[in-house]
Amino acid sequence: MMSIERIAVLGAGHVGPAIARVAIDAGYEVAIAASGDPADIELITGVLVPGATPLWAADAVAGADLVVLAIPLHRFPVFDPALVAGRLVVDVMNHWAPIDGHVAMFEDPAYGSSEIVARRLAGATVVKTLNHLGYHELEDDRRPADAADRRALGVAADDPAAAALVAEVVERIGYDAVRLPSLRAGRLLQPGGPVFGAALERAAFEDAVGVRQAA
């Protein structure tokens, strides 16, 4: 089976650079892109994410095994699905209305935000993870694989092979990956859910989301 070596991070706001930093630390080759000219973010990436290459989004995606979607959710309705067609996409976004406002496309309570993202990015394979810990915790809370206090992160996808690939990335960054059986189950990772903002180790995390799996 293939594994992930090159990661494209789309978004250079609060979240994108934080993810890019830990990905570089974990040994991945990382490109980062905002909505426009890479020259606009070159200063930011040079200081905050040394080692990442700022590129146009299309170029970043073209060279990547995995695309991390870390744009403001209210910009997602104008995000071009063709950009990530055929790609493995990690959706780290949240519909967190009390903090970021309401986004009409995500208002239907019958669907999780990543289900709605996946429906719009029909040509891509969408995995939900890294959305339920603070971007400010992402670096501090990493631990080696054998650490007793290693924090668990949920990985939800409809495609088991995609989930396995992304789980491996999560583990390599420094977290225990707990797989959830579907994007629909990924609603458990959302704001208001049992693990949003909660620092839990594997067993407590599995209890909280109601899954149990062999370590």
Next chain:
Amino acid sequence: MTTFPLVLGLDTFGDTTDDAQGRPLSHAQSIRDVVEQGVLADHVGVDHIGIGEHHTPDMPMPAADVVLSAIAARTSRIRLGSAVTVLSSDDPVRVFQRFSTLNAISGGRAEVILGRGSSVDSFPLFGYDLADYEDLFEEKTALFAELLKGGPVTWQGKTRAALYEQDVVPYAENGAFPVWIGVGGSPQSVIRAARHGMSLMLAIIGGDPARFTPFSDLFQKALQRFGRDPLPVGVHAPGHVAATDEQARAEFWPYYLKVLRHYSRIRGFAVPNEASFRREIGPHGALYVGSPETVAQKIAVNMTRLGATRFDLKYGMGGLAHEKLMTSIELYGSQVIPRVRDLMASPEAPEA
């Protein structure tokens, strides 16, 4: 590195306070108490008092400039600022006029920190869509920068009526008042501050303050890029000072927990536990809770590693009594501030 004077201040969001029996005091009394706190801060040698705009029943502080004005009338030394002004949902012209008026009243002691505000309640209140905050903030900051130049203003945008050679009064007596941009984690906001020549105030309210060090570097590099002179970097962080570490923790923790429980319910995140509180008050956390010595050491260490020359301790925590806050302010002014000055002045800079 260019040196700026060390500024050690206090911030409040005007949290309502409880009386000795644990009953919440009225909004009116809480506001009057903030005036007393500001006056005490001046008397005990605090450099700056900042008041953060909020619009909730637990933080009834929508008109910080009015409160600052009352403090101005009873003090002669302390600087008076917002912490922050939610510019995205306000009219830059009015903000400029109100703080220019405060500057006039106080004899040039006014400052402003512009921000989106992590308290987002002003958006529905004034008819703005939270999803537009980035565009609102960008455009309104640009207008604010124009207003600071003085003289008739000509400006056009999407968020308010255009201005054509418009006089905006009162005129400044001695140039524009200092303006900062509050940043909670957005690198674009750091760049924006540099582009407009506004100072950078880092709001560090959770996690390891050291992770903000690159933001400080980014700010100075961006200033160079825009051909501007260096500008100061400040830090805003929550805390509480009492005679001993134990007392400070015991006083602060129950109210911190109560406030976070309240917001975790509204915002849908997990309630922090005592272990996370211990982490936050420790050397790698964001809270400055402890004895004067503990708090001073932590301030000096973090200012040094963040390249900051200003520190604002945000005191008060929903319900924490006015008397306890007065003691905290007294200790901050009389013990923490001189100790931080000593530590920062010593040739052996404090080690992280």
